[in-house]
Amino acid sequence: EYTLDFTELQPTAVKIAEHAVTSVLGGEVYEAARVTTWSDKITEIALDELQKLSDNFKYAVSCIIVQKNGAGIATSGSAHWDTQTDACAQVVWKDNRTIICILTIMGIAI
Numbered sequence: 001e002y003t004l005d006f007t008e009l010q011p012t013a014v015k016i017a018e019h020a021v022t023s024v025l026g027g028e029v030y031e032a033a034r035v036t037t038w039s040d041k042i043t044e045i046a047l048d049e050l051q052k053l054s055d056n057f058k059y060a061v062s063c064i065i066v067q068k069n070g071a072g073i074a075t076s077g078s079a080h081w082d083t084q085t086d087a088c089a090q091v092v093w094k095d096n097r098t099i100i101c102i103l104t105i106m107g108i109a110i
Helices: 010-025 032-053
Strands: 057-067 087-093 099-109
Touching: 010 032, 010 087, 010 099, 032 057, 032 099
Parallel strands: none
Antiparallel strands: 057 099, 087 099
16 A cells, blocks of 8 residues: 555554564563564564565664563653654553563654
């Protein structure tokens, strides 16, 4: 489907993000030495699927993985883009007793 409005693709982008995170982290136990590998794999899966979704966008994917231990986390992001075409989708994944993952996908129309 041809679209230049990423908000139309957000629901599918969220599903892609959930799949990427769950496929890598589902059943894992937090291990600091593996975080970089996990993050790389999650973003690779997400980008591969997003490129199949639409060629009309550039994509940026950010992955934050932290140990679920009761400590707080604060993140912030900013972008200067066209609000008519560009947007982001985010998943905060807490379906694991030891890991929290925040995956943010930005879709920028070409």
